Amino acid sequence: MSEEILINVTPRETRVALVENGMLQELHIERASRRGVVGNVYKGRVQRVMPGMQAAFVEIGLDRAAFLHASDIMRVPQVQPGESEEPMPPAPPPPITSLVHEGQDIVVQVVKDPIGGKGARLTTQISIPSRYLVLLPYSRVIGVSARIEDEVERARLKSLMVDLVNGSGLGYIVRTNAEGQPAEALAEDVDYLRRAWQIIREASTTTKVGDRIYDDLSLPLRAVRDLMRKEVDKVRVDSRETFDRLMGFARQFMPDLAERVEHYTGERPVFDLYGVEDEIQRAMQKEVPLKSGGYLIVDQTEAMTTIDVNTGSFLGQRNLEETVYRTNLEAAQSVARQLRLRNLGGIIIIDFIDMIDDEHKRQVHRTLEKGLARDHAKTMVYDFSPLGLVEMTRKRTTESLERQLCEPCHECGGRGSLKTSETVIYEIFREITRAVRQFEASQLLVIASPKVVAKITDEESTAVAELEEFLGKVIRFQADEQYAQEQFDVVLL
Numbered sequence: 001m002s003e004e005i006l007i008n009v010t011p012r013e014t015r016v017a018l019v020e021n022g023m024l025q026e027l028h029i030e031r032a033s034r035r036g037v038v039g040n041v042y043k044g045r046v047q048r049v050m051p052g053m054q055a056a057f058v059e060i061g062l063d064r065a066a067f068l069h070a071s072d073i074m075r076v077p078q079v080q081p082g083e084s085e086e087p088m089p090p091a092p093p094p095p096i097t098s099l100v101h102e103g104q105d106i107v108v109q110v111v112k113d114p115i116g117g118k119g120a121r122l123t124t125q126i127s128i129p130s131r132y133l134v135l136l137p138y139s140r141v142i143g144v145s146a147r148i149e150d151e152v153e154r155a156r157l158k159s160l161m162v163d164l165v166n167g168s169g170l171g172y173i174v175r176t177n178a179e180g181q182p183a184e185a186l187a188e189d190v191d192y193l194r195r196a197w198q199i200i201r202e203a204s205t206t207t208k209v210g211d212r213i214y215d216d217l218s219l220p221l222r223a224v225r226d227l228m229r230k231e232v233d234k235v236r237v238d239s240r241e242t243f244d245r246l247m248g249f250a251r252q253f254m255p256d257l258a259e260r261v262e263h264y265t266g267e268r269p270v271f272d273l274y275g276v277e278d279e280i281q282r283a284m285q286k287e288v289p290l291k292s293g294g295y296l297i298v299d300q301t302e303a304m305t306t307i308d309v310n311t312g313s314f315l316g317q318r319n320l321e322e323t324v325y326r327t328n329l330e331a332a333q334s335v336a337r338q339l340r341l342r343n344l345g346g347i348i349i350i351d352f353i354d355m356i357d358d359e360h361k362r363q364v365h366r367t368l369e370k371g372l373a374r375d376h377a378k379t380m381v382y383d384f385s386p387l388g389l390v391e392m393t394r395k396r397t398t399e400s401l402e403r404q405l406c407e408p409c410h411e412c413g414g415r416g417s418l419k420t421s422e423t424v425i426y427e428i429f430r431e432i433t434r435a436v437r438q439f440e441a442s443q444l445l446v447i448a449s450p451k452v453v454a455k456i457t458d459e460e461s462t463a464v465a466e467l468e469e470f471l472g473k474v475i476r477f478q479a480d481e482q483y484a485q486e487q488f489d490v491v492l493l
Helices: 151-165 183-206 219-227 240-253 276-282 320-342 358-372 401-405 421-438 450-458 461-471
Strands: 003-009 013-020 023-031 041-050 055-059 066-069 105-112 121-123 133-136 142-144 171-174 212-214 232-237 261-263 287-289 295-300 304-310 346-351 379-384 389-394 443-448 474-479 488-492
Touching: 003 219, 003 240, 013 219, 023 219, 023 276, 023 320, 023 401, 066 105, 133 183, 142 151, 151 171, 151 183, 171 183, 183 212, 183 240, 219 232, 219 240, 232 240, 240 261, 295 320, 304 320, 320 358, 320 401, 358 379, 358 389, 421 443, 421 450, 421 461, 421 488, 443 450, 450 461, 450 474, 461 474
Parallel strands: 003 232, 066 121, 142 171, 232 261, 304 346, 443 474
Antiparallel strands: 003 013, 013 023, 041 055, 041 105, 041 212, 055 066, 105 121, 133 171, 287 295, 295 304, 346 389, 379 389, 443 488
């Protein structure tokens, strides 16, 4: 599989695209005016403790107070010093009132950006990532990513880390990128993380409430740190300044891959070269076409995302069951890609076309899981429900692509639909009747959108004449281009 990372830098916005076999799979955006705060460490102060929610609201210097749940408050180490076994399942947290109190200063890390009307989500269980490791300073755990499946390699990495930690009292998670890496590479990361933790500890005692103690890397550096793998052929960046920074970072932390970073100087924009801009536009649409002629309908709501699969124009070659099966297989692959591309998270319900054969259901389910295997976000997929739905979850840490790039429609208020002209006309009739009964006037002027006025003076002219006769008033209409379809004013003259 061929992979490339494209980095497009402008003065106020940076975009990173992960392209696999010529197709856009992931898009990450960072704007100067709205840079994400996930991974940042702050010195905060507890504003309110909510026993009924087992949570507290903490002031960390953002626009809204952040949310800290009792389960995210560090208590005691999960294993004893020197042990390297996986942690036991966490016990239910004690009452929040026994963990924090109002006015208390506390060092916290952001684990989820503010999304919608919700503040950031916090934890006191700080973790600091590097190229190959994640430091857990308040833990004693030495764990290995579940995505490293080779048991011999898992044992090698754990043994190396036990020797490197050497009773330091710090915990580490070995990341997927560490697979096959020598002891020297891991040792460099251990030294880097120890220095970073020492800086955080010292800063936490001298900074004031609301100050940022630790700032995660900028998007280009995070992209290279998190997305750069042996499978990545090239990292193309169109900014000389960013290229120089990336090269310095790569030479220090991944010297064997540094030669794959190149400065793109072509005349065509780097995103146009791979059709990324077109893919972004398509990712804003609800309908996703499938090659077979079927299509998906992706509908994101506040509570969940629903994905409906339809056969469309695909007629198949044999019978209905085979047609449905082939469409669902293609849809499962497309769904996995769309979740990554659109950065959809939370609860996701997929309505595949009904299948009778249980083996077909298993194959579709397996195809979906296989497609999600390359997803960097944690996912959990459940079997087909009795209604034929697949329920799944995908970890959400930042806003979806649509929420980052779009805003609710001013015409419909985010509903996704408008009242028909006919509905608006009948609202106007009711408002006229209400106004005449409340106030004295010889005639009335209705100002509305051109479409509504055209319909009311043409198709509804008889109804207007009957209303004038019933009320004994003259009603005039005026079209105004500034009025949206649902907007109107009734003026008494």
